[in-house]
Amino acid sequence: MQCLYSNVTQHCQEASSFTGEACKLVSYCGPECQKAHWPEHKKACKSPLSKSNWHPAWDLENRGPAWASGQAATNLHNPFGANKYMWGNVPAIDVLRLGQNEGSQHAEDIALLFAASGDLRNVVKTITNLPESFEHGVQITINDREFDVVARNTILLLFAFASLDQERPITEIAECLIHLWYSAFLPASLVSSLRSRVGPLVSPTYNETAYKAQETIHKKMWKFRSGNTLLVNLQKKEWRRLEQFLHVPEGLGFEEAKKTRSATVMAPERTDYRDRWYYKDATPSMRLAKHRFREDGLLLPFGHPRSEFNSPNPTLFQTPNHWPMDDKADPLDGWSIGGVNKMSTSATLDMYGKLFSYLRDEFSKFLDRLSKVKIDFQLYHLDVKDLPPHLDKEAYNRIEVSNITDRAYVGTATTLKLLFPLLQTPQQNPHATIITLxxxxxxxxxxxxxxxxxxxxxxxxxxxxxxxxxxxxxxxxxxxxxxxxxxxxxxxxxxxxxxxxxxxxxxxxxxxxxxxxxxxxxxxxxxxxxxxxxxxxxxxxxxxxxxxxxxxxxxxxxxxxxxxxxxxx
Incomplete structure (x- = not known):
């Protein structure tokens, strides 16, 4: 990683090896560059949040917090904002764990079903953990009832495959995927790449459905240079919506989008809630890093310049005046905090910088496996109760269902009754498993x-x-x-x-x-x-x-x- 000051001026082009003693959130080549950057960095480093004795405002003002009275006192959780789950809320898992089950020398094709997938993190984790010796095919079926989730999953996979077909550097693709997945704002160059790589694949499909009824399921398959395929099953009206995910609503610029997001994640009426969460943070530096992500919505190392990230991410801003997630959604939730914290970075307390490095490694491994393993993806946008008739019985090594078995959703009995007929029999595979959360x-x-x-x-x-x-x-x-x-x-x-x-x-x-x-x-x-x-x-x-x-x-x-x-x- 380069010295932070090299990102601000041409003064320095050295590698970073010196971390500020106070916050350990940014790194420099030495004290000279640290001193030169101090007028800017002290805004964070001297923030009240950086103090080890920081306390929430309600505590200092000797009053009850917002949820202690009024309507909020009658609710247990008091969520705020929209309720779409664009990011995972539990760490990614390898649903296959081939070496400990079928065996690393397993000599047959594998079929996996993510019946209520949420984002792609479990897919990524499973593919990256495939043994190097594995030489057979993988069929991955991904379904979610939330269209925004399916659209983003489709776009991320199309972007990955199209970029590999163009022989773009894997690390470059990985960093693009990080921002498309998690950053609220993107460099204009990435928005342009998104449209130029994915647009020609998606846009013609809507025209192919011209004479079909709106509710008719239309299937579209793409085959890539690696031999891998992506089959997407959507209604005619949804293909039009999918193409719109490459564009933000007309008239929505950077400032307007920033205000829209801030109205949820930095809402003044939620100050006490944020303070409660900050008070639990492991270190003051973690507080500062979380606060910065709230402020700008960019999954970047703390010291990375932000100026070029000035285009709203169209996969997140699909409705004017509306941020799609609640104010507690956090990219850290979807990945192993232990794995993230073990990342060796020069800014040792920058958790989001460590997450960026962790994801760059994970996504790079995923992209490498995509280029070497025969994988066929199928994506559906269905309620899980309507999914089984579209799939083959006794076909899957693993079926992962997220937490739809919770009583508030489908429940244990209904979920298992629906999906067990799709699982391989013991005679086919004694390791076949349904994973419930x-x-x-x-x-x-x-x-x-x-x-x-x-x-x-x-x-x-x-x-x-x-x-x-x-x-x-x-x-x-x-x-x-x-x-x-x-x-x-x-x-x-x-x-x-x-x-x-x-x-x-x-x-x-x-x-x-x-x-x-x-x-x-x-x-x-x-x-x-x-x-x-x-x-x-x-x-x-x-x-x-x-x-x-x-x-x-x-x-x-x-x-x-x-x-x-x-x-x-």
Whole structure:
């Protein structure tokens, strides 16, 4: 990485090796360049958020936070903004884990179904983890009921394939994918590349549907130089919408789009909510990095210049005066925080800079595998309940369903009844698995329990937060204090999650579902650990404190539970 000052002026073209001692968010070639850049960088480095003793405004003003009274007090979560999930909210997983299941020497083609895919992160993770020795074909079927998600997935794949066909450098393509996926604003050159590479592939398809009814499904397949294919199944009216994802609404410029996004992610009425989240961050530098991403929406290293990123990302701005996600959506949610934090970068506390480097590596590996492995993609935009008739029975090695098995969505019984006929039989493949995720089940069961159960293991929270017993009277007398909310937000990390999920399984009648459908919940997961976000270490083990602090700073709870299902013998 170059010295930050080289991005601001021609004064320096040296590599960076010197990081500012205070925030460790930017790097320079040495003290001279750091001093030259100080007038600009001190705005962040001397910000109140950079102080280790920073406290939320409501705490300093000795008042209750916004959710403590009025209508907000009647709601548990108080989400704000739109409810589209353009980015993953749990870390990417390899749904195949071939070496530990079928075996790295598996000598047959593989078929994978992402029945409620969300973004492409699990697809990327699975393909990058294919063994180098794997020489067979992969069929990947991707479905989501949200059109914006399907459109973006289609465009990202088309851009990747078209760029590979043009023999663009893999690292360059990877960085473009990062910004198309996560950055609210793009360089004009990237918008131009998006339209020139994807536009000629998508635009003619709408004309092909001219004489078809609006609701008719029209299939379009592209074949690329690698031999890989992409088959997209959309209604006639949706092909027109897909082409529109290459353009922002007429008249929407940079300033207007910036105001639109800020109205959600920097809304004045949400200041207390943001402060609550910032107060949980592991370091002041993490607070600063998160705040900067909120301000500009660019997934870049903290010190990277922003001036050329002045064109609204058309895949995110499809409606004037509307940002498609809520104000808590964060690119960090979709990737392993441990993997991201292990990235070696000169700015050692720049989490978004580390995420950028991590994704550049992951996407580069993905692109490399796309060029070497025969992969056929199919994309659908359907409610999962309408999907099975379009697919072959007993065809898939793995079916991943996200958290549609949560009670608020499709539920366990219906999901398994719908999708198990699509899974390979034990005779075809004894490792064939349906992967389900429960994001809300443990939480809902905890709420059914007693107050004593919900507050159990409070001693462990005090140890992690470094609170002495003398703090207990203060907390009891100050239930709206920032420290009290930090304690409250830590509870999920220390409660007996197995006990509460066991109650959920009984309430949801896993036993009856298994018997009725002839399926079994695996006693031991072989693809993804049951509780991937839960704390693995305990104080005073080395790394336990850092593990806790990073989980607390995330949007995860530790209650994310994966269950793997197989056909009964």
């Amino acid at each position: 429960y994001l809300n089940a443990t939480f809902e069961t905890v709420r059914m329990g007693s107050v004593e159960e919900q507050d159990s293991n409070i001693e462990a929270i005090f140890d992690y937060l470094r609170l002495g017993p003398e703090m207990l009277p203060f907390l009891l007398s100050s239930p709206q204090s920032a420290v009290m909310y930090k304690v409250w937000d830590s509870r999920s990390m220390v409660l007996d999650r197995d006990k509460f999920f066991g109650r959920f399984m009984a309430l949801d009648r896993f036993d009856m579902i298994s018997t009725a459908l002839g399926v079994d919940m695996k006693k031991t997961n072989t693809i993804i650990e049951p509780w991937p976000m839960a704390l693995k270490l305990k104080l005073p083990q080395k790394g336990a404190q850092e593990e806790f602090e990073f989980l607390l700073a995330s949007n995860h709870t530790g209650w994310e539970r994966y269950v793997e299902w197989k056909w009964a013998k």
